[in-house]
Amino acid sequence: MSALYLLIPVAVAALWFVVRYRDGSLRRAWKRPAPDAPRQAPPAPAAEEPVWEFRPENYGLVPDDQVNTDLAGPDPHLVDALRAASSGDWRPASALLAGSDPEWRWIRLVSLAKAAAEDDSWLRTWRGTRPDDPGAALVAAQSLIELAWKLRGAKQAEHTDQEQFENFHRVLAQAPSALAEAARIAPAEPAPYLGMMSVALGEGWPHERMAALWGEVVARAPEHVGAHVVALQYWCAKWRGSHALMYEFAEAAAAQAQPGSLLPMLRLAAIYEELIGQRSDHPGYHSPATTAAIDALLVDVRACPPEHAWLPAARHLLVWFLWAQRRLPEAAEQLxxxxxxxxxxxxKYHSNPVKLYSPVRTHITLHVARMARESA
Known part of the structure; x- marks a missing residue:
């Protein structure tokens, strides 16, 4: 009889285990978030769906393994041109660049140049067939810059070896003559001068020489967002400038821009450059100046034509900064x-962009979903 009494607690425990396992709560308790999730993303608020069981597709979002890490937004024409180039057909690329406005042409040019840096057989055929095609000259020149930076690698100088530096400078030195040829074929085109700014950054041009080059850019396209993005890199502290010079450049561009130009995004880009590696609770993310920069860009985004090439990039910055300030419904709207x-x-600065994006997206989405449930 005493042995029977001893079995009663064991039977109760076994029954509890079976019930909890069948209703799923025990299995959920065993699961944990991925240990390598970025530290910038705090845990999502409590919701019916645990954060580690979050499925983007349940909320009308794209699964992590289908997220495009190359483009800021959809560009089916570029995708088609890249696909054709990979099979040796340069004609869609030629038509695409010829039919693009300067902002779209720069973005597409960089993508095509990166493809040519991997395999330039289609580009050599293009140049041989149409030697005076401005698009071919631009892609050829920019591909040298893309190849040079690929050979250097993306790591900081202290983590880049001598051979990488030598290869970088060797290839980059070939770019100015190719850019000059592109400028000769298309004298009104700003893209060759944008390419030269990358050369200026890599070769360490003095500020006075960079300023003269910048004059050539603004003479052709004074509110070219892509040009300002490239120039901002030169003026930031990690390259040839300082935080003060970077902010001065960003503020001057934003303050003088026409509504809907998207140049106010430079303020947030500059703030991010300074705060790279900091947690989202850093005071820099919550200062009055940062809040004012966010609000100014929100206004500018609303005034911007929907077809503007840089509109997706502006929205991505807003997602990050609105998330950092926990303005999550606004972040969800942009997301x-x-x-x-x-x-x-x-x-794109993260070594694995999806690992940074996914937790931020999860936090925003679950929080807004919880708010919707509570209001209902």
């Missing part, structure tokens, strides 16, 4: 418009 593409700041 919905760019989800599925993360080839933009801040995500």
């Amino acid at each position: 919905r418009l760019v989800d599925g593409y993360i080839g933009a700041l801040p995500w």
Whole structure:
């Protein structure tokens, strides 16, 4: 009889285990978030769906393994041109560049140049067939710059070896003559001068020489967002400038811009450059100046033509900064418009962009879903 009494607690425990396992709560308790999730993303608020069981597709979002890390937003024409180039057909690339406005042409040019840096057989055929095609000259020149930076690698100088530096400078030195040829073929085109700014950054041009080059850019395209993004890199502290010079450049561009130009995004890009590696609770993310920069860009985004090439990139910055300030419904509004593409700041600076994007997206989405449930 005493042995029977001893079995009663064991039977109760076994019954509890079976019930909890069948209703799923015990299995959920065993699961944990991925240990390598970025430290910038805090845990999502409590919701019916635990954060580690979050499925983007349940919320109308793109699954992590289908997110495009190359583009800031959809560009099916570029995708088609890249696909054709990979099979040796240069004609879609030629038509695409010829039919693009300067902003779109720069973005597409960089993508095509990166493809040529991997395999330039289609580009050599293009140049041989149409030697005076401005698009071919631009891609040829820019591909040297893309190849040089690829040979150097993306790591900081102290983590880059001598051979990488030598290869970088060897290839980069070939770019100015190719850019000059592109400028000769298309004298009104700003793209060759944008390429020269990358040369100026890599070769360490003095500020006076960079300023003269910048004059050539603004004479052709004074509100070219891509040009300002490239120039901002030169003026930031990690390259040839300082925080003060970077902010001065960004503020001057934003303050003088026409509504809807998207140049106010430079303020947030500059703030992010200074705060790279900091947690989202850093005071820099919550200062009055940062809040004013966010609000100014929100206004500018609303005034911007929907076809503007840099609109997705501006929205990505807003997602990050609105999330950092825990303005999550506003962040969700921007997120919905760019989800599925993360080839933009801040995500593209991360060694694995999806690992930065995914927890931020999860936090925003679950929080807004919880708010919707509570209000209902």
